[in-house]
Each structure stands twice: as C-alpha cells, then as structure tokens.
Amino acid sequence: MKAAAAVAEILKREGVEFLIGYPVNAIIEASARADIRTIIVRQERTGLHMADAVSRVCSGQNVGVFAMQHGPGTENAFGGVAQAYGDSSPIVVLPGGYPRRLINVPPNFNAFLNFQRVTKWCEQVTMADAVPDAMRRAFTQVRNGRPRPVLVEIPADVMTEDVPQPLNYTPVPRARYAPDPRAVPELADRHGKAENPLIYAGQGVHYARAWASLKELAELLEAPVTSSLEGKSAFPEDHPLSLGAGSRAIPKAVRHFLNKADVIFGIGCSFGTTNYGVRLPRENVAYIQATLDPADLNKELPIEHALLGDAELTLRALIDEVRNRLKGQPRGRAAQIAAEIKGVRDEWLAEWKPKLTSNDTPLSPYRVIWDLMHTVDMDNTIITHDAGSPRDQLAPFWRATAPLSYIGWGKTTQLGYGLGLAMGAKLARPDKLCINVWGDAAIGFTGMDFETAVRERLPILSILFNNFSTAIELKVMEVATEKYRSTDISGNYADMAKAFGGYGERSPIPARSKPPSAAASSRHGKVAPPCSSSSPRRRSRRRTIERRLAAPQGLATFLGFSLTRTGAEQRRSARYPTSDATPFPPFRFAVISVTRQGAAQRRSAHKAHNWHRHSTEHHRRW
Numbered sequence: 001m002k003a004a005a006a007v008a009e010i011l012k013r014e015g016v017e018f019l020i021g022y023p024v025n026a027i028i029e030a031s032a033r034a035d036i037r038t039i040i041v042r043q044e045r046t047g048l049h050m051a052d053a054v055s056r057v058c059s060g061q062n063v064g065v066f067a068m069q070h071g072p073g074t075e076n077a078f079g080g081v082a083q084a085y086g087d088s089s090p091i092v093v094l095p096g097g098y099p100r101r102l103i104n105v106p107p108n109f110n111a112f113l114n115f116q117r118v119t120k121w122c123e124q125v126t127m128a129d130a131v132p133d134a135m136r137r138a139f140t141q142v143r144n145g146r147p148r149p150v151l152v153e154i155p156a157d158v159m160t161e162d163v164p165q166p167l168n169y170t171p172v173p174r175a176r177y178a179p180d181p182r183a184v185p186e187l188a189d190r191h192g193k194a195e196n197p198l199i200y201a202g203q204g205v206h207y208a209r210a211w212a213s214l215k216e217l218a219e220l221l222e223a224p225v226t227s228s229l230e231g232k233s234a235f236p237e238d239h240p241l242s243l244g245a246g247s248r249a250i251p252k253a254v255r256h257f258l259n260k261a262d263v264i265f266g267i268g269c270s271f272g273t274t275n276y277g278v279r280l281p282r283e284n285v286a287y288i289q290a291t292l293d294p295a296d297l298n299k300e301l302p303i304e305h306a307l308l309g310d311a312e313l314t315l316r317a318l319i320d321e322v323r324n325r326l327k328g329q330p331r332g333r334a335a336q337i338a339a340e341i342k343g344v345r346d347e348w349l350a351e352w353k354p355k356l357t358s359n360d361t362p363l364s365p366y367r368v369i370w371d372l373m374h375t376v377d378m379d380n381t382i383i384t385h386d387a388g389s390p391r392d393q394l395a396p397f398w399r400a401t402a403p404l405s406y407i408g409w410g411k412t413t414q415l416g417y418g419l420g421l422a423m424g425a426k427l428a429r430p431d432k433l434c435i436n437v438w439g440d441a442a443i444g445f446t447g448m449d450f451e452t453a454v455r456e457r458l459p460i461l462s463i464l465f466n467n468f469s470t471a472i473e474l475k476v477m478e479v480a481t482e483k484y485r486s487t488d489i490s491g492n493y494a495d496m497a498k499a500f501g502g503y504g505e506r507s508p509i510p511a512r513s514k515p516p517s518a519a520a521s522s523r524h525g526k527v528a529p530p531c532s533s534s535s536p537r538r539r540s541r542r543r544t545i546e547r548r549l550a551a552p553q554g555l556a557t558f559l560g561f562s563l564t565r566t567g568a569e570q571r572r573s574a575r576y577p578t579s580d581a582t583p584f585p586p587f588r589f590a591v592i593s594v595t596r597q598g599a600a601q602r603r604s605a606h607k608a609h610n611w612h613r614h615s616t617e618h619h620r621r622w
C-alpha cells in the first residue's frame with residue numbers, strides 16, 4: 001500500500017467522511033478510491049474554512065480534513081490555517097511537500113517550518129513507514145486538549161513509497177480531564193457568597209457539548225448568562241436569564257449586568273482581549289476562569305480562581321457542590337433578575353425598533369436581519385456573520401436558540417471566512433439551513449467559491465449587504481475616500497451567483513410591510529426570503545427559493561441587498577458604477593468555451609514541448 005493510500009485508509013478508520021482539498025495531492029485520489037467524498041474548492045482558504053466548520057458544528061467529534069499541494073497550495077493555505085488557529089478550531093491539514101532532496105532547499109516553501117506558529121502539532125514525514133505513527137500523533141492531538149489545527153506534511157516522493165502491511169492503525173482515544181476536586185467546593189462557596197454572579201460562556205461549552213449542564217448551573221445559581229462571540233448559542237438566548245452575546249456591538253443587557261457583577265465565572269473561555277469581544281470590567285469584580293488550556297489562564301484579566309478541565313466535567317462537579325449547599329432551597333432571585341433583563345432588553349429593542357423595522361430605501365441592514373430572524377426556523381438554522389459591519393449588525397440581534405446554531409468568530413477576522421463556514425456547516429449538517437451574512441468587501445476574497453457550493457450541491461443561503469464600499473473603514477479613511485474614493489467597491493453579486501449556476505436575487509427595496517407571524521416561520525430548515533406577500537410575482541419568487549432550498553439536491557441561493565451608506569460618501573459612490581465622470585475605461589470580459597483536454601491533446605502538447613526543447617538544445621549546440 002502506497003503512503004497516500006495508507007493516509008486515506010487511516011482517515012476512513014478515523015471516521016472522516018469528506019476530504020476537502022485542492023490538487024495536486026495524491027491523498028485526494030487515494031481518498032476517492034477509499035470512498036471518502038472528495039470536495040474540490042476554488043482556493044485553499046475556503047476549503048480550510050469548510051473543514052473548520054465541519055469540526056465546529058460537530059464539536060470536534062468529527063474533524064474537518066484538508067489536503068493541498070506543496071509550494072503554492074501550501075503557501076496559499078496559510079490564511080485558512082491561521083484563522084482556525086486564532087479561533088481554536090481543530091482541523092487536520094495534510095499538505096504535500098517538495099520531494100525530500102529539495103524540501104529544505106530555499107526558496108521551496110516548507111510547511112513544517114512555516115506552519116509551526118499556527119498549529120498545535122506540526123510534522124514532516126520523511127519515510128513512508130512513519131506515516132501511521134505521524135497520523136496517530138496528529139489525530140491524538142486534534143481530538144484531545146485544546147482544539148487547534150494539526151498538520152502532517154508528506155513529501156511528494158514519500159506519497160508513492162510503500163507502507164508496510166498490514167496497516168497498523170486503530171482510531172485514537174478521546175480523553176477528558178476534570179478540575180482539581182479540592183478546588184471545586186471552595187468555588188461553589190465563592191459563587192454562593194456572590195451578590196451578583198454572572199456566567200460568561202466560551203466555546204469550550206460547545207466542544208464539551210455542555211449546553212444542558214450550563215443551563216442547569218445558571219438556573220441553580222439564578223445567574224444571568226452572557227457568552228463570547230465564539231460561545232454564542234451555548235446558552236439559549238430566549239431563556240429568561242440570557243443577556244445575549246458579546247462582540248464589538250453588544251446587547252445593552254450585557255453591559256448592564258457586566259457592570260454590576262461582583263463575581264464573573266468564565267466557563268470554557270480564554271477571556272482573551274480582542275477587538276471583537278465585549279470589554280470585561282476590571283474594577284470591583286472577581287474572576288473565576290474554567291478552561292482547558294493553562295496557557296489561557298491569567299492572560300489579560302487577573303484571575304482569582306482557576307479550574308482546569310473539560311467544560312462538561314467542570315460544570316457537573318460544580319453543580320453537585322452548589323446543589324448540596326442549596327439543599328433544595330434556591331435563593332429566589334431568578335424572577336427579579338429575569339424581570340430586570342427583560343426591562344433592559346425591551347428598552348434597548350425599543351431604541352432599535354425603528355431601524356429593525358425600517359421601510360427606508362435603500363434598505364437598512366437591520367431590517368433584513370429582523371425579517372430573516374422572523375422568517376427562518378431558528379432552531380434548524382446555522383448562521384454566521386463575516387468581518388466588517390455585518391458582524392456588528394447581526395451578532396447583537398440574532399437570538400440563537402439552539403446549540404451551535406450560530407458560528408461566531410473573531411480572535412482573528414479574515415474577510416470572506418463566512419462563506420466557507422456556511423458551506424462546511426451544510427456539508428456536516430445537511431438537515432440545517434446554513435446562512436452566511438457578509439458585505440461586498442468580504443465577497444471579494446472568497447466569492448468564487450459560491451461556484452463550489454453550487455457544484456457540490458450545498459444549498460446554502462448567502463446574504464450580502466451591498467453598500468458599494470468598505471463602509472466600516474469610512475471613518476478611518478476619510479482623506480483617501482475624499483481624494484481617491486479608496487473605500488469604494490462595486491459589483492452585482494446576484495448576477496455573479498446566477499452566472500455560477502446558483503439562484504441569485506438582488507433586492508433593492510423592502511417588500512414586507514410587517515414581519516411574518518411566528519407560525520409562518522416554523523417550517524423545518526426552510527427560509528422564506530424577506531421579500532414576500534404583496535405581489536404575485538414576489539410570492540412566486542419566494543416559493544421558488546423555498547423549493548430550491550428544500551430540495552435534497554438544492555441550489556445554493558444568494559440574496560443581495562443594496563444598502564445605504566452614510567452621508568456624502570453615499571452620494572458620491574452611488575455615482576461610481578454608472579457615472580460618466582468615472583476615470584476608469586469601460587471593462588470588457590470575454591469568455592471563450594474550450595474543450596477539455598483529452599489524453600491525445602495532452603500527448604501532443606508534450607510532443608510540442610519536447611520538440612521545442614530538442615530544437616533549443618539543437619540550436620544551442622550550433
């Protein structure tokens with residue numbers, strides 16, 4: 001058995017169902033031979049984002065695997081691996097390597113050397129019989145401890161060498177560890193004495209699948225719960241004790257309760273300082289941090305107590321201690337806290353209601369989000385934002401009701417990440433409606449991979465807020481905008497989706513006069529686009545989209561919304577795509593259909609090439 005076939009066999013034994021990749025890498029062909037579905041993307045980054053989502057929505061129980069070629073493929077993959085590292089997503093990356101005699105010769109890109117800082121485990125296999133051990137080590141690392149990418153680089157010449165038979169490989173165990181049992185009673189006491197305890201849930205809760213235990217502890221402590229952006233949906237956001245989740249933009253209740261908390265219990269979280277997380281208070285508050293990785297302890301916030309271990313085991317241990325102390329007598333604060341949360345939330349929503357239900361044209365992004373939320377079946381939807389304003393617009397208002405129904409991210413925030421996440425989520429959870437909401441800058445990075453969604457029959461729903469600009473940068477690029485229109489961008493992406501064979505629609509105006517009733521929205525995994533009801537044409541459009549998304553072989557669907565920008569820029573850039581004054585010459589794009597290259601064609605190309613070489617050599621001799 002060749003090394004590439006051995007890798008495919010190991011993936012199979014590890015339960016890997018999909019290999020996402022980009023050629024050339026012998027593992028792709030070997031995996032197809034082993035009946036692992038191979039999915040070829042348009043660029044490495046999106047493939048890695050897809051693998052990342054597979055791992056996320058499976059809580060790391062199934063892991064996403066990505067393979068690419070040595071040199072350019074590996075170089076181009078860096079961003080996707082770095083994003084997974086930043087957000088702690090456990091993926092297996094299998095780059096090819098240059099043949100051994102060249103692998104350490106500059107300028108050849110050496111994955112082993114270059115990916116050390118964005119992986120938790122990074123190896124280069126230099127002989128075929130080391131493949132099973134290297135794969136065992138990689139899978140052990142990716143399934144245990146802190147989730148993060150692992151990488152095994154296999155040089156091209158090793159791929160074709162034999163691995164001794166029979167293949168000695170059994171799937172690796174997944175082990176959990178629990179906090180020090182002596183620390184737990186002390187912390188239960190600390191919680192009991194707190195006047196205003198607050199729980200802050202991170203994505204460790206998702207990986208430990210500790211959702212039910214988190215709810216149980218919150219109800220026992222009668223404590224309000226917020227989460228990091230990555231932890232969003234760890235706690236049902238329609239629960240009376242939920243405050244919503246933090247990001248750069250937060251629901252008002254999050255700030256209100258953070259300000260009055262005297263003890264904050266972080267479960268499964270790093271408490272990492274980030275631009276895309278809520279600012280945590282520093283004064284008059286004690287932090288208890290429960291996390292898997294000691295490297296995250298006391299990093300930025302001074303911690304009073306620490307528990308190291310799996311979030312589910314931690315919560316179970318705490319619940320037992322808290323229960324013993326309460327002796328069936330809750331403190332009786334839940335109703336008052338729930339009322340206070342509701343009061344702040346209602347007040348906040350009243351402030352935002354005009355935007356959320358605005359009939360303005362061009363559309364307000366908040367109106368789109370509000371309609372969408374009242375249209376889809378929230379428990380059977382997985383949604384993700386992108387970098388830029390769409391994250392700040394979506395995260396505070398989207399009320400995630402079911403675990404892993406929101407993929408939040410932001411420790412690093414690469415524009416264009418959301419598309420691959422929605423595609424990977426759909427791959428792993430075909431029963432869910434998977435949506436990415438992004439801006440027109442974000443699509444510039446990964447938009448071509450909408451074609452992959454169409455070709456691979458991944459009927460996602462992609463919603464684009466088109467404001468013809470990198471709007472979030474307007475404030476920091478005032479002069480560049482004024483002088484050179486440096487924040488302007490342009491495009492008709494619904495047409496692009498159609499050109500790729502998907503369904504695309506551009507919606508310039510809000511068509512709904514009021515959000516639909518809850519009853520109308522409770523269909524399984526389906527969406528009615530936020531353009532409905534009034535005219536027969538709109539009704540039929542809506543039915544078409546529903547049908548497409550519901551079909552098992554549904555088409556990827558794309559809804560573009562033209563949005564407002566602010567102030568003068570808006571007027572200026574509105575001219576840009578059509579203005580006579582545009583300094584750019586008109587663009588032309590020619591597409592010529594050609595045949596696929598048959599074997600004969602390739603042969604003759606080779607001949608021509610050889611002829612050329614011979615003739616050059618011949619020429620040189622003269």
Ligand SMILES: Cc1ncc(C[n+]2csc(CCOP(=O)(O)OP(=O)(O)O)c2C)c(N)n1
Nearest residue numbers: 387388389414415439440441442470471472
């Ligand atoms: C790869 C990458 N480069 C740069 C950035 C910085 N950045 C964040 S948001 C943004 C512009 C976002 O524009 P758009 O997606 O159109 O959203 P808008 O704010 O206009 O709604 C930029 C340049 C980034 N997040 N990722």
Ligand SMILES: [Mg+2]
Nearest residue numbers: 439440469471
């Ligand atoms: Mg934009």
